[in-house]
């Protein structure tokens with residue numbers, strides 16, 4: 001009987017990644033690398049990097065990168081796409097960068113329906129700076145700046161950007177996760193679809209991916225995946241939300 005071997009990494013992945021063990025960013029980068037390879041668009045892609053753990057894709061992916069100040073991907077992508085309309089202009093961002101520090105730029109790009117693509121890794125905290133409270137941190141969730149957990153009285157409610165964005169006139173909006181092979185498959189399909197919308201000039205696309213940050217959540221990689229399945233997925237609208 002033929003032995004099953006691990007699927008070879010796409011050529012765009014030039015070396016091992018530098019993320020913590022079990023980090024969701026590494027899984028997403030592999031998914032994106034496969035999609036760019038399968039669509040044969042690596043040479044036609046410019047990734048707008050944010051500041052945050054997410055930025056480490058640059059070290060393991062052979063792709064052109066622009067890095068604006070933290071959170072300014074909406075503005076930078078707008079400029080990139082207008083100057084280079086034939087390029088796929090996309091960002092891999094964190095929830096802190098896209099939904100807090102850069103919320104204005106993200107929403108402005110969406111309300112203008114710019115023909116650009118956001119991939120937002122939502123790990124419900126500021127990962128790179130030590131796991132502080134972010135707008136996405138859930139009520140009751142521990143963070144390094146809210147050691148008793150987020151409370152509505154002390155820290156206010158959490159903010160679901162997808163819930164707001166679904167009322168906008170944009171081309172594609174989806175929320176997925178990576179907790180199992182079938183969820184990874186759904187994420188991959190959403191990534192491809194978002195890029196196809198950009199290829200076809202349909203307008204703004206955003207895929208939010210619920211990803212684990214085992215290090216700042218203080219959990220093992222396995223427990224962090226269970227946390228997404230049991231605590232995050234039930235609170236969020238999942239799947240394709242806008243598909244024009």
Ligand SMILES: Cc1ncc(C[n+]2csc(CCOP(=O)(O)OP(=O)(O)O)c2C)c(N)n1
Pocket residue numbers: 050051052053054055070093094095096097098101121123125126127128129134
């Ligand atoms: C304008 C600005 N504010 C704050 C920071 C500090 N800072 C750098 S990364 C980061 C958190 C990033 O969190 P997120 O965007 O969720 O990405 P993750 O690290 O979780 O991938 C912060 C607050 C900064 N570099 N610039």
Ligand code: SF4
Pocket residue numbers: 018019020022023024025053123127128212213214215216
């Ligand atoms: S701190 Fe969290 S987000 Fe950053 S690399 Fe480690 S697991 Fe990933």
